[in-house]
Amino acid sequence: MQFDTRGLNIMIVDxxxxxxxxxxxxxxxxxxxTSTARTGRAALETMRxxxxxxxxxxxxxxxxSGLEVLAxxxxxxxxxxxxxxxxxxxxxxDDVQRAINRGARDCMAKPxxxxxxxxxxARLLRRAVAPPTPAAQPAAYI
Amino acid sequence: xQTQRQVDGGLAASAATTFDAxxxxxxxxxxxxxxxxKLIGDLMQTMPVEERTRLMEGMHAxxxxxxxxxGLSAFARKVSENVSEEVLVPxxxxxxxxxxxxxxxxxxxxFGGEEMGINQGDDAGDLDLF
Numbered sequence: 001m002q003f004d005t006r007g008l009n010i011m012i013v014d015x016x017x018x019x020x021x022x023x024x025x026x027x028x029x030x031x032x033x034t035s036t037a038r039t040g041r042a043a044l045e046t047m048r049x050x051x052x053x054x055x056x057x058x059x060x061x062x063x064x065s066g067l068e069v070l071a072x073x074x075x076x077x078x079x080x081x082x083x084x085x086x087x088x089x090x091x092x093x094d095d096v097q098r099a100i101n102r103g104a105r106d107c108m109a110k111p112x113x114x115x116x117x118x119x120x121x122a123r124l125l126r127r128a129v130a131p132p133t134p135a136a137q138p139a140a141y142i
Numbered sequence: 143x144q145t146q147r148q149v150d151g152g153l154a155a156s157a158a159t160t161f162d163a164x165x166x167x168x169x170x171x172x173x174x175x176x177x178x179x180k181l182i183g184d185l186m187q188t189m190p191v192e193e194r195t196r197l198m199e200g201m202h203a204x205x206x207x208x209x210x211x212x213g214l215s216a217f218a219r220k221v222s223e224n225v226s227e228e229v230l231v232p233x234x235x236x237x238x239x240x241x242x243x244x245x246x247x248x249x250x251x252x253f254g255g256e257e258m259g260i261n262q263g264d265d266a267g268d269l270d271l272f
Contacts, residue, residue, distance in 0.1 A: 018166045025173040
C-alpha cells in the first residue's frame with residue numbers, strides 16, 4: 001500500500017557534519033522535513049519539544065551515546081515512540097543486538113550511499129504505519 | 143571520531159579513513175547536485191515552453207554530474223572498505239591546499255584534527271585570496 005510520507009519530520013543525529021548535511025539534503029529533496037542534532041544530549045532536548053516521525057541515530061554520538069538515547073526513549077517494557085534506525089561505523093553483532101534490544105527497528109553500517117538511506121527510511125516508515133499482517137497476529141487469533 | 147595521528151609533524155590518517163572521508167564528501171556533493179536538479183525541474187514548470195530548452199540542457203548536465211559523483215563516491219567507499227587501516231597517508235599538505243574553509247575543517251576533523259567550527263556561509267576562509 002502506498003502512503004504519503006511528504007512533510008513527515010525525520011530527525012537525524014550524527015556528530016559528522018558531512019553525513020548530517022548529506023542526509024538532510026537527500027531527505028528534504030525526497031519530501032521529508034528534517035531536524036538535526038550533533039550530540040545525544042541535544043537530540044533528547046530537541047525531541048522534548050518536537051516528536052519526529054522517525055529517528056536516524058548514529059550510535060557513536062558524543063555526550064550521551066546512541067545507546068543511551070535509545071534507553072532514554074524506550075523505558076523497559078515499552079516500545080519506542082517512533083521508529084528508530086541506528087547507524088554506525090563498524091557495527092558489531094553485539095552493537096546491533098544491543099540497539100535492537102533497546103528499541104531500534106533497523107541498523108545500518110557506515111559507509112552507505114544517500115540512495116541506501118532513502119530506501120531504508122521509506123521501509124522504516126512503511127513498517128511503522130502498515131496494518132499488521134496475519135502472521136503478526138497473536139497465535140490465539142489464527 | 144578518529145584518533146589524531148601525525149607524520150613529520152603534520153596530520154596523517156589511515157588509507158581507509160582517507161578514502162572514507164573522501165567518499166562522504168563526494169556523496170555530499172552528489173546530494174547538492176540532486177537538490178539543484180530538483181530546483182531546475184521545479185523552475186522549469188514555471189517557465190514558458192519555448193524557454194525551457196536551455197534549462198533542460200542544464201538539467202541534463204547536472205544529472206550527469208550527479209551520476210558522475212555517485213560513481214566516484216561508490217568507488218571511494220569500496221576502496222575504504224578494502225584498504226588497510228595500517229597504511230598511513232600524510233594528509234596535512236593536501237588539507238592545506240583546500241581553499242574552501244568549511245570543507246578543509248570537515249575533512250581535518252574526519253582525520254582526527256580538532257574541529258575549528260567553520261560553517262557553511264562563514265565568510266572567513268572560504269576563499270583564501272588575501
